[in-house]
Every structure is written in C-alpha cells, then in structure tokens.
Amino acid sequence: MASTHSKLTSWVIPTLSVLSVLSAGVYLYYSSYSSLAKTKKEVETDEGVNKGKMRKGPEEISPLMGPEREEVIEGMKKKLEAGEVVVDKIYVHPIKSCKGTSVQSSTYTPEGLDYDRKWCVVDSETNKILTARELAKLVLIIPRIEVDPTSPYGGKLVVSFPADSGVESLEVPLCPTEEMLKAWEVIEVTMFNTYTMDGYVTTSLPPSASSSPSTLLSKYLSHPAHLLYKGPTPRPTPPTLLYPSLPETTNAYFQDGFPLHLASEESLVEVGRVVEVWSEGGKKEEGKKMGVVGWEGRPVEMQRFRPNIVLKGAGVPFAEDTWEEITIVPSNNQDDDAKHEREATSITLVSPCARCLLPNVDTITGERDKAVPYKVLMKFRTGIDKERMTKPCFGVNGVFVGKQEKEGSREIRVGDKVQVDKWLAADEP
Missing domain, CATH: 2.40.33.20 (PK beta-barrel domain-like)
Structure with missing residues (x-):
C-alpha cells in the first residue's frame, strides 16, 4: 500500500492578486454561518x-x-x-x-x-462545485492513486469511468510541478452557492493527453465540466460552538x-x-x-x-x-x-x-x-x-x-x- 501514503512533494506557488481577498471572504461567511x-x-x-x-x-x-x-x-x-x-x-x-x-x-x-478531496468536479459554465447530491453518478467514477517517487510530479491520479459509459480513463499528475501549475488556468469556484475558493483546471498526462479531463468528464456527465486541483489560496474551515476561532487556525481542501x-x-x-x-x-x-x-x-x-x-x-x-x-x-x-x-x-x-x-x-x-x-x-x-x-x-x-x-x-x-x-x-x- 506504499502507493497510497507517499508524502506530497512541496512546491512554491506564486501569489495571485486576484485571489488575495478570498480568505477574508470565506472567513466572513463562516463567521455568520452559525447564525443561520x-x-x-x-x-x-x-x-x-x-x-x-x-x-x-x-x-x-x-x-x-x-x-x-x-x-x-x-x-x-x-x-x-x-x-x-x-x-x-x-x-x-x-x-x-x-x-x-x-x-x-x-x-x-x-x-x-x-x-x-484534493480534486473536485466543477460545472464549467457556472463554476459551481458538483457533488453527488445533484449528480449521483459521480460516485461511480473511480480515482486511483499511483505514487512514483522517481517522477517529477510524484506519480499520477488515474481516473476511470463505468465500463458501460464508453468514456476512456484519464491520468493527471499527482503532485503537479511548479511549471505545470504556472501553465494551468486558475478559476474561482463556489461550493453550496455560499462561499468561494480557487482551483487549477487540470490537464492530462500522456497517453491520455489527447483527451482533456474536461472533455471526458463532460462526456460522462452530459454537462460541461472541469477536473479541478486545489488552488493556492487557503480555505478556512467553519467555526463551531466549541471552537468559534477555528477559521483562524485550520484550513481544508474540497x-x-x-x-x-x-x-x-x-x-x-x-x-x-x-x-x-x-x-x-x-x-x-x-x-x-x-x-x-x-x-x-x-x-x-x-x-x-x-x-x-x-x-x-x-x-x-x-x-x-x-x-x-x-x-x-x-x-x-x-x-x-x-x-x-x-x-x-x-x-x-x-x-x-x-x-x-x-x-x-x-x-x-x-x-x-x-x-x-x-x-x-x-x-x-x-x-x-x-x-x-x-x-x-x-x-x-x-x-x-x-x-x-x-x-x-x-x-x-x-x-x-x-x-x-x-x-x-x-x-x-
């Protein structure tokens, strides 16, 4: 099971000014979350x-x-x-x-x-994160982690679809390099129509590079979609009754x-x-x-x-x-x-x-x-x-x-x- 618990390769990600206010916005949302x-x-x-x-x-x-x-x-x-x-x-x-x-x-x-939850599927028209709440067939997509310490990007995530879907599998880097991240598009997305976070629109590795993750996911879901990798802006967790200051100290992915x-x-x-x-x-x-x-x-x-x-x-x-x-x-x-x-x-x-x-x-x-x-x-x-x-x-x-x-x-x-x-x-x- 070594392929399931290798450490993430560290890399430096440039700060993106357009996203600099996201953390504050997320915190403001979470600060009012309990009052709802x-x-x-x-x-x-x-x-x-x-x-x-x-x-x-x-x-x-x-x-x-x-x-x-x-x-x-x-x-x-x-x-x-x-x-x-x-x-x-x-x-x-x-x-x-x-x-x-x-x-x-x-x-x-x-x-x-x-x-x-380092990746998510997002509606490419609305930039909303998609979940099995609205698209139950997402649970049939099978991601498989393949760690390779000799690879510059640490291995790959292999994504397979149901056999009867007619959609071929795809491969994306497990830990994208700095050069990869610079080349990928960064977009703002929303979860549950309430708060904003950021992510990188992934591209495929060979031999699946001829078909992008966006193309294959869109085909499977019959709806325009991207495969998103968590972006550089920290995403605070919500506060709780016992831990109201949690957003100031703890972050999460998707x-x-x-x-x-x-x-x-x-x-x-x-x-x-x-x-x-x-x-x-x-x-x-x-x-x-x-x-x-x-x-x-x-x-x-x-x-x-x-x-x-x-x-x-x-x-x-x-x-x-x-x-x-x-x-x-x-x-x-x-x-x-x-x-x-x-x-x-x-x-x-x-x-x-x-x-x-x-x-x-x-x-x-x-x-x-x-x-x-x-x-x-x-x-x-x-x-x-x-x-x-x-x-x-x-x-x-x-x-x-x-x-x-x-x-x-x-x-x-x-x-x-x-x-x-x-x-x-x-x-x-």
Missing part, C-alpha cells in the same frame, strides 16, 4: 424533536442518551485502557463525491489525509467543512439495526409509508457516509459523540524500521457531522434511495448538533492538532490504538 441555524429554543418547539435529545422509542434509543450514560462511559473507558478501541478502516477520497479507496495506512497534513471525518463501526451497525426495525421489524408498516422498502437483509455500507477514519471496539454505538480530544497511538509493528518510527496523532473532534441526503446514494449502483439512511436517521439522530438541531447526525468532524516533527511520522495505520484525552460533558454540543 435555528436556536435551540426554536427547535425545541418543532414537532417531533424531543428537546435536542434522541426521539423516544425502545428500538432506537442509545444508552449514551439515557440515565445509564455514566455507567456506559465507564465501561468504554475500560475498553480504551485495554487497547481494544482501534482504527478499523481508513478511506481516502481523492475527488470530491467520487468513489473512495480503502487503504491500510495514510500520511496526512493539517488539511487532511494526503490526496483526500471537504464540505473540515479536514477529517470519523465514525465508528458500532454506529453503523446500530443504523443498520434500526433500518431493519423499520423495514421488516416492529415498525414495518410505518416504514413503508416513509419509503423504507426493499431493505430486508441488506446492509448499510459505511462508504455511503464517506468517513476518513473508522474506529471499532468501544462496544457502544455513537461513542464518538462523547469524545472531544483523542490520540491515535501507533500499534506495535515489528516490521517498522526504527528510523521510520511513527509518532502519535492528536485529533480534536470539533462537532457532530450533520448529514444531508448524499448518503442515500448507493455507491455501487449510483441510485438514490428515497428513505435510507436519511429518513431513518431523522427518527433517532436529530438534536445531536446544537447548531443544526433538525439535522440527523452520523460521525464527527475533526482537525489534526500539533506537529509531528520526525521524518515519516505523519501517518495513521489500520490497527493503531485510540486514546480519549478529553470527554464531552452531557450538555455540551
């Missing part, structure tokens, strides 16, 4: 929301939301102390909304896992908001269990009315939620909701060379991850489900994010903390152990 959400008092009066807590119902209530919370947390602490909570999976999604790749390890920078998204396997299992209740269990008839049909015996795949790090071993669903600061500790590996000794990774979990309809898209077929998982999550996972009380949540958003000074130390691997350094109080967001 309903207040807790307003939401508590909304029908069906139980004062910011999970909706009542024995099939869907979490032990972390009930009177046994402290007892459950004590049991979780024992598992953490025993080293039972580990990194179970790592996913890298090179192109925003396209298929992700499960890897055994990944290096990272403060902006996120290496190569994660992620929706934050550099990192974490979830647990236990949480996914619980979502699957609740889907079963609504599809063939005690709430089957209500489920039919809601649109939960055809899910008997079907799993809900983690890839729908597009996390970066999947944890396992806490023994209770949604354990990640209760954590604020964690450390990922390298597991003992006799194959590690002493000179490549890895350091621990500190992560601050800044907010719950409020969900949209994107997880309803099947990553295998590209088809959008009417109800799963969004409508099911709405039944028991609202009120978790105090900024978006009516939005269902799954997983948590995170940022990397501190610097790893040793060469080759910025790496996370499957099997690494998790420590919780700070817990959220029951009434914290």
Whole structure:
C-alpha cells in the first residue's frame, strides 16, 4: 500500500492578486454561518424533536442518551485502557463525491489525509462545485492513486469511468510541478452557492493527453465540466460552538467543512439495526409509508457516509459523540524500521457531522434511495448538533492538532490504538 501514503512533494506557488481577498471572504461567511441555524429554543418547539435529545422509542434509543450514560462511559473507558478501541478502516477520497479507496495506512497534513478531496468536479459554465447530491453518478467514477517517487510530479491520479459509459480513463499528475501549475488556468469556484475558493483546471498526462479531463468528464456527465486541483489560496474551515476561532487556525481542501471525518463501526451497525426495525421489524408498516422498502437483509455500507477514519471496539454505538480530544497511538509493528518510527496523532473532534441526503446514494449502483439512511436517521439522530438541531447526525468532524516533527511520522495505520484525552460533558454540543 506504499502507493497510497507517499508524502506530497512541496512546491512554491506564486501569489495571485486576484485571489488575495478570498480568505477574508470565506472567513466572513463562516463567521455568520452559525447564525443561520435555528436556536435551540426554536427547535425545541418543532414537532417531533424531543428537546435536542434522541426521539423516544425502545428500538432506537442509545444508552449514551439515557440515565445509564455514566455507567456506559465507564465501561468504554475500560475498553480504551485495554487497547481494544482501534482504527478499523481508513478511506481516502481523492475527488470530491467520487468513489473512495480503502487503504491500510495514510500520511496526512493539517488539511487532511494526503490526496483526500484534493480534486473536485466543477460545472464549467457556472463554476459551481458538483457533488453527488445533484449528480449521483459521480460516485461511480473511480480515482486511483499511483505514487512514483522517481517522477517529477510524484506519480499520477488515474481516473476511470463505468465500463458501460464508453468514456476512456484519464491520468493527471499527482503532485503537479511548479511549471505545470504556472501553465494551468486558475478559476474561482463556489461550493453550496455560499462561499468561494480557487482551483487549477487540470490537464492530462500522456497517453491520455489527447483527451482533456474536461472533455471526458463532460462526456460522462452530459454537462460541461472541469477536473479541478486545489488552488493556492487557503480555505478556512467553519467555526463551531466549541471552537468559534477555528477559521483562524485550520484550513481544508474540497471537504464540505473540515479536514477529517470519523465514525465508528458500532454506529453503523446500530443504523443498520434500526433500518431493519423499520423495514421488516416492529415498525414495518410505518416504514413503508416513509419509503423504507426493499431493505430486508441488506446492509448499510459505511462508504455511503464517506468517513476518513473508522474506529471499532468501544462496544457502544455513537461513542464518538462523547469524545472531544483523542490520540491515535501507533500499534506495535515489528516490521517498522526504527528510523521510520511513527509518532502519535492528536485529533480534536470539533462537532457532530450533520448529514444531508448524499448518503442515500448507493455507491455501487449510483441510485438514490428515497428513505435510507436519511429518513431513518431523522427518527433517532436529530438534536445531536446544537447548531443544526433538525439535522440527523452520523460521525464527527475533526482537525489534526500539533506537529509531528520526525521524518515519516505523519501517518495513521489500520490497527493503531485510540486514546480519549478529553470527554464531552452531557450538555455540551
């Protein structure tokens, strides 16, 4: 898996005066972002929301939301102390909304896992970033990272399309050289019609150079499009209730908001269990009315939620909701060379991850489900994010903390152990 976690080649990018005000604009947007959400008092009066807590119902209530919370947390602490909570999976999604790749390890920078959401697809007529929210077939595009340390641009990103699409694959440089970047067009793009960022319009490498990424993407999507590589202007993350100054200290690439998204396997299992209740269990008839049909015996795949790090071993669903600061500790590996000794990774979990309809898209077929998982999550996972009380949540958003000074130390691997350094109080967001 060496080809999935090579470090990015550094290069100097000239400052572009036309983009010099972007960071300030992004910050101004994010500064007002929280004010757009309903207040807790307003939401508590909304029908069906139980004062910011999970909706009542024995099939869907979490032990972390009930009177046994402290007892459950004590049991979780024992598992953490025993080293039972580990990194179970790592996913890298090179192109925003396209298929992700499960890897055994990944290096990272403060902006996120290496190569994660470093590219995006943009509407070349409106300069709006396109996602699977509006174009579900994006999830069928397969980016593949091929690292080559001997290459001046570090390797290539190979992008493949479904076989029945008739669209040939393309290749672009993994870490474009300074000369390449100078030759590429830089454009301003918008995400969610609210804030602006910049990116380079990529060009193909041989042998696919005869067809540009723009031509091939436009053919596949039946709409004019570009493949964009993140531009030089830093893109601040949004503020959160716990971390209002986050935009001043943390940047991201083309992620929706934050550099990192974490979830647990236990949480996914619980979502699957609740889907079963609504599809063939005690709430089957209500489920039919809601649109939960055809899910008997079907799993809900983690890839729908597009996390970066999947944890396992806490023994209770949604354990990640209760954590604020964690450390990922390298597991003992006799194959590690002493000179490549890895350091621990500190992560601050800044907010719950409020969900949209994107997880309803099947990553295998590209088809959008009417109800799963969004409508099911709405039944028991609202009120978790105090900024978006009516939005269902799954997983948590995170940022990397501190610097790893040793060469080759910025790496996370499957099997690494998790420590919780700070817990959220029951009434914290």
